[in-house]
Amino acid sequence: MARKYDGVSHCRLALAFAVLMDLLGVISLLLGVFAQLEIKGRDFGDLLVYTGVLLVLLSMAGWVMWYSGNIEGLTSKKELRGAMGGAVDRLASSLSRRIRIPRTDGSPT
Template identity: 75%
Template sequence: MVRCAGFSHCKLALVFAVLMDLLGGTALLMGVFAPLEIRGRDFGDLLVYTGALLVLASLAGWVLWYSGNIDGLTAKKELGRVGGAVDLLARTLSRKFHAYRNQR
């Protein structure tokens, strides 16, 4: 039996996202609530900004993990004629825009 069946794809992105969230949240909270002074200089702002950047970096991990777990996308071969019709429409529109732009 598979443990963590819901986390089956992109485990590295999930670990990255969770780790960045934990580190970023810890740094952010330490910067806000802990008195961090060294030689009379306050370093709380540095931790707040660093924590915010780490939490923002975790967003990339969450997007990669979520998009890697999307199932049910059909392959181009399975689309059959619909894919060909969409490709033909896109090609026709692209040629018309290109011809219009070159006429100017």
Template identity: 70%
Template sequence: MCGGLSHCKLALGFAVFMDLLGGSALLVGVFAPLRFRGKDFGDLFVYTGALFVLMSLGGWVLWYTGNIEGLSSRKELGHIGSAVDRLARNLSRRFRGYQSHR
């Protein structure tokens, strides 16, 4: 049933729950008359709902990054991977050598 969701189902659940809670609070804050002792509390619900939606963004980022497949192995990269490794190693050695002569 949840095979397409893959990994990090807890982060997905958190993100969806916070979106629902934040969206509900936003709608209540905008459309419901929330007066108590002459004071309007609609803004409180709007800001709280926006905060919940912002917090859900963290859950979405966690879920998305948890579902990224691992980087390609060296065997899959073949000759290009070893060339990139050599280039990075050579640049690193030159940079270290330059700093040690200062």
């Protein structure tokens, strides 16, 4: 049976964040470059350019989250667990127990 393509159904919030930050960033960037924004003799164009660049960079985090949330075909933890997975889990838990338990051998710390 063929798998139905869901489109952007996964991570809609990350997609909305990325698109919103892109739109706000580009608008701010273009306003800062092309609009004459002087208030009481001060130019605010540079502030808008820097803000726009920052918003576009923030949108990159949203795009990465959206893209990584939509990756299909990754194996789950249950599928990865086999004979080797159980041994690795036991080794990791015994090592973490040894690190967590304080030593009381009487020597000053």
